[in-house]
Amino acid sequence: MDRKPNMNNQKIDVIATTISGSISDWGKVKHIVPLFIKHGFDNVSLYSVDSHKEVRKKTTECINSGGRIIISAGGSGTFNSALEGCCDSGVSLNEISLGFLRKGSADLIGKVLGMPDNIDEAIKVFADSIDAGITIKCDVILAESEKGETLPRHFVGYGGAEIFGEIPSYTENRFIKYYKGVLSQLFGDMGPFFVGACLASISKTFRSVAHGVPKWIIYPDDKSVTENKYQVLIIVNGDLGKNLPLARGIPLGSGDFYLFGLRDLGLLKLPGQFKHVWKATVQENPEKWGFETYRIANSLKLEPVKGGGFNVNIDGSTMRCNQSVSFKITDQINLISRI
Secondary structure (H helix, E strand, O other): OOOOOOOEOOOEEEEEEOOOOOOHHHHHHHHHHHHHHHOOEOOEEEEEEOOHHHHHHHHHHHHHOOOOEEEEEEOHHHHHHHHHHHHHOOOOHHHOEEEEEEOOOOOHHHHHOOOOOOHHHHHHHHHHHHHHOOEEEEEEEEEEOOOOOOOOEEEOOEEEEEHHHHHHHHOOOHHHHHHHHHHHHHHOOOHHHHHHHHHHHHHHHHHHHHHOOOEEEEEEOOOOOEEEEEEEEEEEOOOOOOOOOOOOOOOOOOOOEEEEEEEOOOHHHHHHHHHHHHOOOHHHOOOOOOEEEEEEOOEEEEEEOOOOEEEEEEOOEEEEEEOEEEEEEEEEEEEEOOO
16 A cells, blocks of 8 residues: 655665666666655655766765665666765764665675565565665675775675676676666676676686686685685675575675685586586585685685786676785675565
8 A cells, every 4th residue: 555645754865877777777767756755755865877986976975964764776886886885974884774776787685685676666665664664784895905906895795706806897887888788688687797707708718828827815714725726706795596596595694704616627617617506506516516615704815826916896896906805894784675
């Protein structure tokens, strides 16, 4: 049943990226405010921006102006930028509720939170959850590289290196946003991710021919445990659902996080490795598929043996690192969840 207007005057700030997700997703933005009003929320401000950098800045501005309910309308990159804007504000994350309105590709956190893809259903879920104060705690991970070209980054979903670290290079500039819209329309919201993974794999193969396959040292909780060649290094802070079925059953606010590695077994083995990761069968025979699992209680460092620069995937965007990159949980934030 719809609420009567003006029943709920909680301030809600929605920050949307103009071009994200499938072509049909692009038209969702214009419906957001009218649907919130339909459900009794008449203090809703909508901000449409063109880049993740603007999302981060606008989020900080909204919080410093008194906003405490932020809804990101976009994909994982938009959501992560909103999270970083929350961190930039200086306001305790415990005071902030952050929502994920799915309007993009690889909306993993949004799916875990139970948010529908349909805009009418999604706004009703938000209205019900905000009205009832339904949130879940989620750990915030800090990624930093002392000699990197970018400032430290925060994220709550996934990160990674090697092929996983290169995927945003093929999915996250403005021109690419248009073909992502087509791919998402044709193949679903994971289409751009898998196309990006294929392109990153091809690029890695050519680089390996020219420069060899790099080795990595993994330091979970300050202990050196392995030196090996990897196709993929993936970091998650909990269960991200069926599209990344690795840390199954682990709450996002568990207080620890996980590193999963796929050792380099050669190009011919890579399709099978990917297949078994996304079918969640790789853990049944990890040695066969070169699969490694590390639970991180305090901190993690990844270091290429020969040093140099490399890209890290931070929830769908690129962080440029040098020599090494470290990860640790620094805080928790409230994520708006379905009742």
